[in-house]
Amino acid sequence: MFEKRKVRAHTNIALIKYWGKADEEYIIPLNSSLSLTLNDLYAETSVLFDPALDQDTFYLDGEKQNGSSLKKVQHVLDLVRQQADIEVKARVDSQNFVPTAAGLASSASGMAALAASASLAAGLDLDKKDLSRLARRGSGSASRSIYGGLVQWQKGSNDADSYAIPIDPADWGLGMYFILINKEQKKVSSRSGMKQTVETSPYIEEWARTTDEDVEKMKEAIAQRDFTQMGLLMERSASKMHATTLGAIEPFTYLLPESLHAIQFVQALRQKGFDCYFTMDAGPNVKVLIKEEQKAAIGQLLQEEFGPDKILYSDVGPDIQDITN
Numbered sequence: 201m202f203e204k205r206k207v208r209a210h211t212n213i214a215l216i217k218y219w220g221k222a223d224e225e226y227i228i229p230l231n232s233s234l235s236l237t238l239n240d241l242y243a244e245t246s247v248l249f250d251p252a253l254d255q256d257t258f259y260l261d262g263e264k265q266n267g268s269s270l271k272k273v274q275h276v277l278d279l280v281r282q283q284a285d286i287e288v289k290a291r292v293d294s295q296n297f298v299p300t301a302a303g304l305a306s307s308a309s310g311m312a313a314l315a316a317s318a319s320l321a322a323g324l325d326l327d328k329k330d331l332s333r334l335a336r337r338g339s340g341s342a343s344r345s346i347y348g349g350l351v352q353w354q355k356g357s358n359d360a361d362s363y364a365i366p367i368d369p370a371d372w373g374l375g376m377y378f379i380l381i382n383k384e385q386k387k388v389s390s391r392s393g394m395k396q397t398v399e400t401s402p403y404i405e406e407w408a409r410t411t412d413e414d415v416e417k418m419k420e421a422i423a424q425r426d427f428t429q430m431g432l433l434m435e436r437s438a439s440k441m442h443a444t445t446l447g448a449i450e451p452f453t454y455l456l457p458e459s460l461h462a463i464q465f466v467q468a469l470r471q472k473g474f475d476c477y478f479t480m481d482a483g484p485n486v487k488v489l490i491k492e493e494q495k496a497a498i499g500q501l502l503q504e505e506f507g508p509d510k511i512l513y514s515d516v517g518p519d520i521q522d523i524t525n
């Protein structure tokens with residue numbers, strides 16, 4: 201009756217950030233965003249709808265999950281059951297293929313892989329647009345992991361028109377370094393961080409108003425293959441996003457002192473003539489967009505400064521893949 205399906209989806213890092221929801225239930229964002237899908241960080245998720253099960257079960261890296269992570273998975277399973285007109289419970293197994301370094305597993309790849317494997321396992325054959333919409337309901341940034349390369353999540357205004365579209369395969373020599381900052385403080389999740397910011401920060405309106413414009417400028421820079429403009433727009437977006445949290449009540453920041461050190465080191469490399477630009481998300485790690493041709497030189501300098509175990513590299517990743525064996 202039902203067969204198990206398995207999908208691999210890759211992590212994406214936003215160059216122009218998604219930060220804030222216009223609608224919490226449908227995860228409609230305040231602004232459009234634009235990301236780069238990465239090859240070396242991905243999730244593989246399998247789903248089997250099984251009439252013998254009396255409840256959904258979810259295993260993450262072999263550990264049975266309960267609480268909020270199970271609820272997020274069940275939310276996507278319920279949407280799939282609605283669309284497929286079935287009531288059957290499912291077993292979900294998800295594995296994160298990220299270097300053991302903490303804080304790199306992203307809900308984006310996991311939720312995108314879940315949306316695709318669950319819909320296939322329920323007998324639905326959604327196109328990429330509808331897969332992106334379904335993944336979005338699991339986690340906003342997951343809507344972008346349906347595609348490889350450079351991807352825009354067009355904010356839309358409702359469930360039907362808020363989804364990602366591929367912008368550029370980015371097969372012209374881009375790459376990204378991760379500087380892994382050790383984490384002392386408990387991480388504020390992106391979901392709760394953006395909620396608090398939307399509700400209390402005076403800067404959120406300006407964030408939303410200017411970010412759609414930033415997406416258009418980024419698309420122009422991509423079309424021109426203007427790496428410098430891409431890098432500058434990316435740094436401004438990350439800085440603007442993190443500025444909004446400092447205006448929240450109560451103020452908070454994802455930056456640790458080591459994050460600032462890393463940012464200043466990246467900017468110092470630029471003064472020395474390297475093409476490298478930073479970005480940051482809802483955590484202290486610093487990501488560095490580079491040209492693949494400078495990978496060795498920049499990598500060596502980063503490893504010397506931060507230690508080889510704190511530096512990871514990924515080149516550009518592909519669309520989601522059905523890997524049902």
Ligand SMILES: O=C(O)C[C@@](O)(CF)CCOP(=O)(O)OP(=O)(O)O
Pocket residue numbers: 213214216217218219227233307338339340341342390391480481482
């Ligand atoms: O990725 C970006 O555009 C920027 C961020 O990573 C933060 F810096 C936001 C990711 O938010 P997500 O985890 O998707 O939130 P959800 O919709 O509440 O699940």
